[in-house]
Amino acid sequence: MQDDAILVEHSLRGDTRAFDTLVERYRDRVFSLAFRILGEASAAEDAMQESFLRAYTRLPLYDPKQPFSTWLLCLTARVCLNARRHQATEQRHLEQAAKAMPPAPSIEERLYEREQRRTLQRLLMRLPAPQRAAMLLYYYEELPVAEVARALEVPEGTVKTWLYRGRESLRRWLEEELG
Amino acid sequence: MRDACKPLEPLLHDYLEGWLAESQRASLLRHLQRCAACREKLRAWEQVGLALRALPRLPAPALVRAPIADPEPRVALRLALALCLPAAMLVAAYISHFQPPALEQIAPYAPLHTLAERAQEGLSLLWSWVRGML
Ligand SMILES: [Zn+2]
Numbered sequence: 062m063q064d065d066a067i068l069v070e071h072s073l074r075g076d077t078r079a080f081d082t083l084v085e086r087y088r089d090r091v092f093s094l095a096f097r098i099l100g101e102a103s104a105a106e107d108a109m110q111e112s113f114l115r116a117y118t119r120l121p122l123y124d125p126k127q128p129f130s131t132w133l134l135c136l137t138a139r140v141c142l143n144a145r146r147h148q149a150t151e152q153r154h155l156e157q158a159a160k161a162m163p164p165a166p167s168i169e170e171r172l173y174e175r176e177q178r179r180t181l182q183r184l185l186m187r188l189p190a191p192q193r194a195a196m197l198l199y200y201y202e203e204l205p206v207a208e209v210a211r212a213l214e215v216p217e218g219t220v221k222t223w224l225y226r227g228r229e230s231l232r233r234w235l236e237e238e239l240g
Numbered sequence: 241m242r243d244a245c246k247p248l249e250p251l252l253h254d255y256l257e258g259w260l261a262e263s264q265r266a267s268l269l270r271h272l273q274r275c276a277a278c279r280e281k282l283r284a285w286e287q288v289g290l291a292l293r294a295l296p297r298l299p300a301p302a303l304v305r306a307p308i309a310d311p312e313p314r315v316a317l318r319l320a321l322a323l324c325l326p327a328a329m330l331v332a333a334y335i336s337h338f339q340p341p342a343l344e345q346i347a348p349y350a351p352l353h354t355l356a357e358r359a360q361e362g363l364s365l366l367w368s369w370v371r372g373m374l
Contacts, residue, residue: 084303092300106301113303181291200292206259225253231292232284 065129073120080120084113087130090202091137097197098141100186108144112137127208134202135212138194142213145190177239184234191215192223196231199224245271245278256282 063082071079091112096105116123116133123132185193191213198209199220206224210217248271254260255268272278 088300088303089297093296093298096298097295102301109300110303177291178295181295196292200289201295203293221254221257221259222250224257225250228253228285228288229249231288232281235288235291236284 066125069120069123069125069129072117080117083116083129087133088113090130091133094134094137094197094202095141097182097185097201098138098190098194099145100182104144108137108141111144112140115140131204131208134198134204135208138198138212142190142194180235180238181231184231184238187234188227188230192227195220195223196227245275245281248278249281252278252282253285256285 065083065086068079068083072083088109092105092109095108095112096102099105099108112133116136119136123129185196188196195209195213198204198212199206204212206217206220210220213220248268251260251264251268255265260268272282
């Protein structure tokens with residue numbers, strides 16, 4: 062498998078197939094993150110398109126010292142937060158989140174676990190969007206706090222506070238829901 | 241008890257994530273030793289973190305094509321050349337002879353398979369460009 066850095070270099074020289082390979086490699090991750098932030102499959106699909114388009118047009122700005130995946134996922138989070146600003150109907154998304162969830166990848170997945178994950182996704186949607194994005198970049202994508210802060214354009218201390226508050230809110234809500 | 245612990249919560253979270261300064265660590269550990277509520281909270285937060293990490297990755301719907309857009313007009317020019325030049329050459333050759341040109345007449349300029357390839361390339365470029373604009 063070719064290194065991301067090499068594929069980026071080839072893309073920059075105009076090799077569109079190299080960029081296609083990067084898209085193929087990351088589309089599930091980009092889509093999943095977008096879905097977790099936006100809570101809706103069609104919105105996530107739009108965000109995925111937009112993210113790859115932006116990644117391509119801004120590729121000359123990418124600093125190879127940072128992993129390509131980090132750069133791409135941070136960019137995706139920003140696209141999602143921008144997209145959300147244009148949505149006037151957050152309340153609708155909030156409760157539709159669970160229903161809109163695409164089928165889970167493994168069919169043999171236990172019904173109970175699936176229900177829990179849907180609950181978690183639904184509760185995530187209750188958090189303020191920037192807090193949710195921070196939670197997902199940090200816990201779900203396991204990016205360092207410094208990168209999350211840079212992506213969301215807030216100080217690291219703010220990210221740490223969001224992570225604590227988000228985690229505590231989820232704990233409380235989960236306890237209320239699951240008993 | 242719980243109310244008294246509330247101001248400690250951010251520190252507790254820092255501790256869990258390994259961000260707590262060494263100077264604050266000892267006193268927090270002492271508190272943890274005698275406070276079951278805080279220990280329970282740590283355990284619950286850990287579960288939340290694990291649950292978030294365990295959220296499944298979802299299969300992305302198929303992209304029609306990688307949304308590659310090159311806003312530079314040079315692409316359009318290259319495209320026009322790739323598509324129109326060979327066609328113009330064929331037409332010119334046809335008109336000048338009033339009959340279909342023999343393969344070997346085109347060959348010096350562009351073998352047929354190259355023409356087909358370039359047209360294909362042009363079309364896929366055009367397609368990705370249009371997708372990107374949408
Ligand atoms: Zn305590």
